[in-house]
Amino acid sequence: MENKDNEAPITCTYDDFEPMCKWRREEGCDLLEVHGLQDFEREQLKVRINLGTTLVITGERPLKNNIRSRFRKEIKISKHCEIDEIRVKFGTAGILHVSLPKKTSKKISNSGDVNASLPSNYLIGLESSTCCRLKLAAQGMAVVVFAMAIAAFVYKPRRCVQVES
Template sequence: MSVSYQQCEPEFQYHKGEDHDIIEFQVKDFRKDQLRVHMSRKGLLTVSGERTHEGTKRIRFRKEFNPPNDCKPDQIRAKLSSGVLFITIPKKVVPQPLGQEPHTQVHRASNENATLPKNETKSFISKLKIGSKTAMKVVAGVAVLSLMFTVLFYVYKIYAPVIMHI
């Protein structure tokens, strides 16, 4: 009785972020023990899976990625949840000079090449991030301006006409 192998290509999405990248594989028919994520000494990230199908058939896949140069290979994590394998690739965060915005992109699966996509920028507004201290300063400034406007409105529109008629 011989075992036959059938190759499959699960759909995947590559999400590139500022401080980490995430690869999502659609592997609904695979269990955790049937999947493997491996980082070679040469820096190649391999995602593979193999499972039994109809007794003597085995279904398998294998995808290789060149992770970003600034990744932290010892902190790569994988999690299987509801048929989706999430692979998180943390990156070394380098402070960006003022005036530059971080790059974010999504890469959908194709049958051609499984290398990482080139950088594309998203709109400035969608990537606007401010710290909680900065947000509190902005809110406090708006509150002070609102209070000043209210006082000035009261003085010139309500209080001033009363004084003039006396």
């Protein structure tokens, strides 16, 4: 695609920042508060778990004159955390609240390796359910295509060649 009158392409400049994090430990749960996000909208924030071991919180929003404000926080998840029970809430004061419940002794002994069943980039909860359904549908299609490729590889028509004596 060509630019009008040989204009230079528009480039963005990023203003990276480090939001303040505050931890609170309670009996059955660790609570993380990420402060300094009052100018962000809920849709501009993402919270994911990578490989069942790292909580990744990112945010990006436009400022002005092609400048974007962004941040990225990576936090190691305790092996005693109940990953399926992590909850995220974005408050009106611009504080992101992350609840990391601890496994009970019964869950630790019976669960085995909980992290082994989690895919990389497991979504926790700030994106819309439509987005999640589309991601699941795409993953399902990828599985179907992969299965068809394997079936096509395994089932090849064989040529019969007669051996002349």
